[in-house]
Amino acid sequence: xxxxxxxxxxxxxxxxxxxxxxxxxxxxxxxxxxxxxxxxxxxxxxxxxxxxxxxxxxxxxxxxxxxxxxxxxxxxxxxxxxxxxxxxxxxxxxxxxxxxxxxxxxxxxxxxxxxxxxxxxxxxxxxxxxxxxxxxxxxxxxxxxxxxxxxxxxxxxxxxxxxxxxxxxxxxxxxxxxxxxxxxxxxxxxxxxxxxxxxxxxxxxxxxxxxxxxxxxxxxxxxxxxxxxxxxxxxxxxxxxxxxxxxxxxxxxxxxxxxxxxxxxxxxxxxxxxxxxxxx
Amino acid sequence: xxxxxxxxxxxxxxxxxxxxxxxxxxxxxxxxxxxxxxxxxxxxxxxxxxxxxxxxxxxxxxxxxxxxxxxxxxxxxxxxxxxxxxxxxxxxxxxxxxxxxxxxxxxxxxxxxxxxxxxxxxxxxxxxxxxxxxxxxxxxxxxxxxxxxxxxxxxxxxxxxxxxxxxxxxxxxxxxxxxxxxxxxxxxxxxxxxxxxxxxxxxxxxxxxxxxxxxxxxxxxxxxxxxxxxxxxxxxxxxxxxxxxxxxxxxxxxxxxxxxxxxxxxxxxxxxxxxxxxxxxxxxxxxxxxxxxxxxxxxxxxxxxxxxxxxxxxxxxxxxxxxxxxxxxxxxxxxxxxxxxxxxxxxxxxxxxxxxxxxxxxxxxxxxxxxxxxxxxxxxxxxxxxxxxxxxxxxxxxxxxxxxxxxxxxxxxxxxxxxxxxxxxxxxxxxxxxxxxxxxxxxxxxxxxxxxxxxxxxxxxxxxxxxxxxxxxxxxxxxxxxxxxxxxxxxxxxxxxxxxxxxxxxxxxxxxxxxxxxxxxxxxxxxxxxxxxxxxxxxxxxxxx
Numbered sequence: 001x002x003x004x005x006x007x008x009x010x011x012x013x014x015x016x017x018x019x020x021x022x023x024x025x026x027x028x029x030x031x032x033x034x035x036x037x038x039x040x041x042x043x044x045x046x047x048x049x050x051x052x053x054x055x056x057x058x059x060x061x062x063x064x065x066x067x068x069x070x071x072x073x074x075x076x077x078x079x080x081x082x083x084x085x086x087x088x089x090x091x092x093x094x095x096x097x098x099x100x101x102x103x104x105x106x107x108x109x110x111x112x113x114x115x116x117x118x119x120x121x122x123x124x125x126x127x128x129x130x131x132x133x134x135x136x137x138x139x140x141x142x143x144x145x146x147x148x149x150x151x152x153x154x155x156x157x158x159x160x161x162x163x164x165x166x167x168x169x170x171x172x173x174x175x176x177x178x179x180x181x182x183x184x185x186x187x188x189x190x191x192x193x194x195x196x197x198x199x200x201x202x203x204x205x206x207x208x209x210x211x212x213x214x215x216x217x218x219x220x221x222x223x224x225x226x227x228x229x230x231x232x233x234x235x236x237x238x239x240x241x242x243x244x245x246x247x248x249x250x251x252x253x254x255x256x257x258x259x260x261x262x263x264x265x266x267x268x269x270x271x272x273x274x275x276x277x278x279x280x
Numbered sequence: 281x282x283x284x285x286x287x288x289x290x291x292x293x294x295x296x297x298x299x300x301x302x303x304x305x306x307x308x309x310x311x312x313x314x315x316x317x318x319x320x321x322x323x324x325x326x327x328x329x330x331x332x333x334x335x336x337x338x339x340x341x342x343x344x345x346x347x348x349x350x351x352x353x354x355x356x357x358x359x360x361x362x363x364x365x366x367x368x369x370x371x372x373x374x375x376x377x378x379x380x381x382x383x384x385x386x387x388x389x390x391x392x393x394x395x396x397x398x399x400x401x402x403x404x405x406x407x408x409x410x411x412x413x414x415x416x417x418x419x420x421x422x423x424x425x426x427x428x429x430x431x432x433x434x435x436x437x438x439x440x441x442x443x444x445x446x447x448x449x450x451x452x453x454x455x456x457x458x459x460x461x462x463x464x465x466x467x468x469x470x471x472x473x474x475x476x477x478x479x480x481x482x483x484x485x486x487x488x489x490x491x492x493x494x495x496x497x498x499x500x501x502x503x504x505x506x507x508x509x510x511x512x513x514x515x516x517x518x519x520x521x522x523x524x525x526x527x528x529x530x531x532x533x534x535x536x537x538x539x540x541x542x543x544x545x546x547x548x549x550x551x552x553x554x555x556x557x558x559x560x561x562x563x564x565x566x567x568x569x570x571x572x573x574x575x576x577x578x579x580x581x582x583x584x585x586x587x588x589x590x591x592x593x594x595x596x597x598x599x600x601x602x603x604x605x606x607x608x609x610x611x612x613x614x615x616x617x618x619x620x621x622x623x624x625x626x627x628x629x630x631x632x633x634x635x636x637x638x639x640x641x642x643x644x645x646x647x648x649x650x651x652x653x654x655x656x657x658x659x660x661x662x663x664x665x666x667x668x669x670x671x672x673x674x675x676x677x678x679x680x681x682x683x684x685x686x687x688x689x690x691x692x693x694x695x696x697x698x699x700x701x702x703x704x705x706x707x708x709x710x711x712x713x714x715x716x717x718x719x720x721x722x723x724x725x726x727x728x729x730x731x732x733x734x735x736x737x738x739x740x741x742x743x744x745x746x747x748x749x750x751x752x753x754x755x756x757x758x759x760x761x762x763x764x765x766x767x768x769x770x771x772x773x774x775x776x777x778x779x780x781x782x783x784x785x786x787x788x789x790x791x792x793x794x795x796x797x798x799x800x801x802x803x804x805x806x807x808x809x810x811x812x813x814x815x816x817x818x819x820x821x822x823x824x825x
Contacts (some may be wrong), residue, residue: 170654173614174713178668178720179641192658 010271017267023260027253031077038071042227046071053245061245063235069246072232073253079228080257083140084209087147088202094148095155096198100186102156103163114160117153125150129212133221140223143216147209158201162194196272203265207258214254229254283354285488286312286335286456290348293330293339293512304330304343306512314455315486317479319499319520322509323535323735324706328492331509332458334358335490336375337365352456371401374449378461380441384433390444391429394451401452416447420477439470446477453485460492467599468762472806475501494735496539497765500524500809508532524812538740540765542810544788547772552590555756556611556644556724559585561620563603563610580606581617582780586758588724593750593757595771595788597764597803603780604760608726611758612644613637624724642672645717649729651709655701661687661712662697668720679719686715690745707738711745718749725750728760743770764807768792776800 012018040046045066046057053061053069060070102113120128129146136142166172167190175185216222217230218237229250236246293305305327312318322328334345337357350357352373357365377383385393391413398409410429417425420443433441442462449457459478463471479502482489493499499506499520506523508515508531516529527533563581581603588594598604610617613629622629624640632640645668648654655664665686666679674682684694690711701709710730717725727746731739743766750757761767767774768788775785776797784797795801804810 170648170650171656173609174646174648174654174716175667176614177612177641177644177646178671179638180667180671184671189656193656 007271011267014267014270016263017270020260020263020267023256024264027077027257027260028081030074031081034071034074034078038068038074040071042071042075043067050239050243050246052243053249060249061243063232063243063246064239065235067235069232069249072227073229073250075227076229076232076250077253077257079140079223079226080210080213080230080254083144083147083213083228084206084261086144087151087209087213088205090144090148091151091205092155092198092202094152096159096191098152099156099159099161100163100191103160104167104182104186104190106164106167110160113156117156120150120153123150126212126215130216130219130221133216138216138221138223140226143213143221143223146216147212150212151205151209154205155198155201158197159194162197163190166190166193200265200269200272203261203268207261207265210254210258210261284311284351285314285316285353286310286490287351288331288335288348289351291331291334291345291350292347293327293334294344294346296342301512303512305334305345307348308509308512308514310507310514310517312456312488312490314488315482317482317489317491317502317504318507319491319493319503319505320507320509321493321496321499321535323494323737325511326509327512328494328509329460332375332460332490332492335456336369336373336458337362338375370397370454371452372454373456373458374452374454375458375460376442376445376449376462378464380438380445380465381433383445384441386433389430389432390436390441390448391431394444394448397448397451412451413447416451417444419450419481420444420447422447437470438466439474442466442470442474443477446474446481450481450485450487454487456488456490457482458490458492461494462491463498464493464495468764468808469599469802469806471498471808472501475808478502495808496524496536496736497808497810497812500812508535535737538737540740540743540763540769542765542768542792542807544768544771544792547787547789548591552592552756554587555590555625556586556588556758557621557623558587558607558611559621559623561585561607561610561622562618563606563615564618580780581610583620584777584780584782585620586775586782586785588756588758590723590756591750591754592772593759593770595759595761595767595774596777597761597767597774598777599762599803601779602777604762604777605728606780607777608646608728608758608760612646612726613641614646642668642720643722644724644726645720645722647710647713647717647725647727647730650733651706651713652733654713655709655716657701660698660700661704664701664712665697665716665719668716672720683715683719686718687712689718689749690715691741705738706734707742710734710738710742714742714745714749718753721753722755724756724758726758726760729762730759731766732761732763739766746770764803776803 046068047062047066049062049064049066051058051062053059058068058070062068098113098117102110129150132146132149133142136145172185172189175189213228214230214233217228218234220234222228222231232250233247236243240247288308288310291305291308292303294302295304308331320328320331330339330343333339335350335357339345345358384390394413394416395409398404398412404412413429414425417428422428422440422443436444463474466474475498478489491502503520505517506520507517508523510531515531516523523532527536560583561581562583565578565580567576567578584607586594596604596607606615609615611622617630620630624643627640629637629640662680662683665683669679669682670676684697687696688694692708692711704712731742734742749755759770771788773786774788774791775782776799778799784791784795784800791800795804
């Protein structure tokens with residue numbers, strides 16, 4: 001409890017991180033409140049197409065088919081955040097397992113796992129993600145899987161590095177010496193000591209995942225049954241010059257959310273990383 | 281008496297707000313005559329290093345000298361401009377550091393690095409500078425100077441690097457040389473050579489030397505005068521013989537008494553059966569081998585045989601790279617030996633699988649060197665100590681209450697169980713490490729340099745605790761150390777290792793009185809302050825620091 005307070009004090013020192021946290025909280029609030037604010041289906045054709053914003057029935061205007069852009073943004077927030085979070089969780093689980101095993105055991109296990117990791121890293125990640133979604137048929141699951149598959153190698157590398165340095169610490173040797181299982185040493189002894197960098201890396205990964213999801217939806221590879229920010233932009237790209245609002249508002253939503261998550265990630269890094277703490 | 285070279289008056293150095301005390305250095309007065317070696321000696325946190333850094337104008341960020349003056353040839357270094365200070369540094373005052381590897385730039389040859397100093401502070405031609413560097417290397421007795429000039433730091437040994445650092449420090453013939461623990465990271469034989477070199481160079485160039493150290497042996501070896509510091513304050517100053525033989529202050533007497541004597545303690549009668557018998561243990565490392573083989577083969581332990589009897593302490597003594605730690609880790613199977621037999625009672629541990637080994641693990645426990653990395657910072661002390669018994673099937677509640685008893689046994693309070701490792705000092709952490717090892721009720725303790733990271737007064741207490749525990753539980757102990765003073769006080773028998781081999785072994789008193797092997801004799805000759813012996817015996821305290 002005490003350390004949590006100290007952590008908050010350190011986090012608070014970074015003003016922009018607090019700002020990021022506020023924006024992020026608003027986005028989450030918006031996602032939660034979407035069914036209350038816009039109880040209707042966001043795909044519903046609500047009125048005249050291409051109504052400009054701040055006029056008539058629509059706060060942020062309507063798109064080519066007369067769908068409410070504001071409703072789309074509110075409902076899309078849930079999709080974007082959910083995909084970002086889920087994909088990150090899956091990527092972190094895979095990355096921690098691969099990196100942890102490679103770093104702890106070393107030798108041929110390390111060689112094997114790291115070569116596999118490198119194979120994944122050599123393929124351009126966005127192209128790879130598109131390819132996976134195209135093969136698996138666009139749906140929330142396949143998008144989450146695709147993003148996780150292209151994101152875990154970075155986590156694996158990070159965790160491996162941490163494990164390599166922690167494995168040789170004397171407290172780990174003490175555990176080996178008292179006959180502790182490898183599994184317990186890996187998960188209960190070493191892993192808690194490298195949580196800070198993992199948390200920081202995964203917070204930034206959420207932002208990247210949201211960007212990848214939006215980009216795929218823009219290209220028409222989003223889940224056709226789920227409203228998302230990328231889908232809105234994709235729907236508006238043909239009328240970009242005549243009806244700017246269809247693309248602009250979802251774009252701003254993405255920008256703000258990704259920026260907020262990046263700021264929070266940076267704040268976490270400052271607060272959790274003891275070496276940087278000195279310079280704060 | 282001539283005018284002092286350096287005079288420090290009423291120096292106060294402030295720590296940043298939020299530190300555990302306001303002043304790192306408080307009201308310190310020191311003076312250093314030209315052609316004199318002044319040793320500033322103290323334990324960690326005494327402010328000795330910050331005093332030296334204040335003279336160099338190299339205090340860490342947010343640490344400031346707030347009061348007093350540092351007069352160098354009449355000029356107050358706390359008042360001069362940064363430009364003037366830069367001119368003085370290197371030219372008139374230079375410094376050598378503890379760790380020559382980090383003080384040298386790994387991407388430049390040592391020659392280039394000295395050349396840079398000469399380029400900035402002199403107007404010699406390129407050819408003249410190179411000649412000067414070679415001459416300097418000859419003066420610090422580096423072998424083959426012409427070739428070493430073009431070597432990179434990693435191609436030199438630790439002792440050679442420190443010589444190169446000294447050459448760099450002397451390149452401009454400074455009047456004041458500040459040496460901050462320059463031999464602490466070195467092996468004892470190398471340390472002896474470097475100390476001798478500093479002494480000779482000082483005598484030849486009549487340099488004033490401010491020598492920072494924690495080691496009274498080194499003080500006895502090199503000092504003309506001594507200043508003792510504690511908690512940022514000066515305790516006493518005097519000539520080396522005064523301070524070392526007739527200390528006035530109580531703190532100095534305690535420090536001196538804590539330095540282990542080189543006279544071995546009386547041997548104890550041990551006629552127990554052999555509990556651990558290692559025969560022809562071999563361990564070879566392959567360095568830098570990749571997917572396609574290759575790499576360098578390093579034989580760390582070559583055919584070493586040792587036997588440990590019940591209730592006995594066997595010391596394994598050697599310098600870094602002698603294979604003593606590798607041997608210890610092979611014996612308790614933290615590393616897998618390549619060949620040989622490791623008989624624990626009637627069982628050969630070497631061929632056992634992890635599963636077969638598990639019941640035997642608890643019989644041998646290790647105490648580690650580094651009190652900071654040997655305890656998992658994420659868990660409470662109580663959990664750390666009870667982890668071993670729980671792993672071996674003891675009920676959680678029993679293990680926890682036993683942990684509290686053990687904490688009291690090692691001289692801490694039972695309440696310590698709820699606290700985290702970072703709340704304890706180095707000595708207290710080492711006690712926690714001992715409690716953790718004892719929790720499994722081992723027959724054998726393997727202690728790998730258990731006191732070498734500790735201050736000398738804390739060291740004495742931890743050694744007394746280890747002796748007490750060994751008696752009380754009739755433990756056998758394998759004691760790895762590089763410090764012959766510690767070995768003399770702790771071990772019944774010692775084995776001297778070099779290059780992965782035991783060159784000599786026998787009862788401690790016999791080996792000390794009459795070393796047979798040439799290398800053992802070299803080791804003894806290199807112990808700093810071997811001729812100086814303090815008279816008071818080691819106090820048998822077990823109290824917590």
